[in-house]
Amino acid sequence: MKQTFSVSGMKCVHCKANVENAIKSVNGVTAAEASLxxxxxxVDFEAPATVEAIRDAVNGAGRYELTL
Known part of the structure; x- marks a missing residue:
């Protein structure tokens, strides 16, 4: 499943990489491409990844907030 999420708090290339890496750490995520x-x-993902797990990974990675 491919889904697009809004992310607040990304201001630079480092932020973009942090968000992508946080999402890619979720089991079941096959790709993540952020746009500043x-x-x-x-995000391209399949079970066992869930939208909630992806949101929690981003929200826990720093000052970023993923909204559904």
């Missing part, structure tokens, strides 16, 4: 300009991230 669009303030979002496109």
């Amino acid at each position: 300009e669009a303030a979002n991230v496109v």
